Amino acid sequence: MKHNFEERRNNRINYAHQRAAKSEAEADRLYNVSNDMASFIPLGQPILIGHHSEKRDRRYRERMRNVFGQSVAQRDKAAYYGEKAESIEHNNAIFSDDPDALEKLTEKLKTLQELQEFMKAANKCIKKNDKTAFLKLNRATEPLWEKLTTPDYANRTGFPSYKLTNNNANIRRIADRIAGLKKLEKKQAVDKTVNGVRIYENKDANRLQLIFKGKPYEDIRKQLKSSGFHWSPSEGAWQRHISPNALYSAESIVRNFKDIA
Structure with a gap:
């Protein structure tokens, strides 16, 4: 399980870095296109009102502004993904099966909420x-005042909107995890046998486990894998994180197959 988590984590980091690099390159390209377009307009040349070129000139300048705006948007996207990659890399993840998970998540939520209020203020x-x-x-x-009041490449100051958006998304995510853990604590653990297979909610490991009498048939193993279950030799069970969907999947798999051995 740990290996799978680390692999997914590294994939997310690599993906974020790739998106950041791609957006940065596109921002540079669009900026250069905008500059090239601007070079065809003589310095200080106004739009000639009433001249036959007026409409064409206005359309040209509008396209130039649009290209520059797209460059700014790509630069923001690059910053967003760059920060996302950094956040994943330096994130001290709190696992749901940590005995202190609820306490740690509550403290983390408080910190994020305080940060959100600070950025807005x-x-x-x-x-x-x-x-x-x-x-x-x-x-x-x-120093922070000086940093925040220094205009960026688009002449903007303060905390950028994507920082508040990212942080607010984290607040919602942590709050949902806390609610889920509290609900899980109150719920009685499932422990039943269906068609010879034990369905067991191992709350200590935070895993829903399917314990077969022997090795299940290949078609059942495929069904288990496609439903997110993984074989754990140390537990002697097919398992995945506890959730209502996990229980539904487990019951569906077991009910559809008779005399599993």
């Missing part, structure tokens, strides 16, 4: 150019 202060109010905020420092 900081952006308000920056919008008003109120440095005094900013420095009264928890987490605020002089």
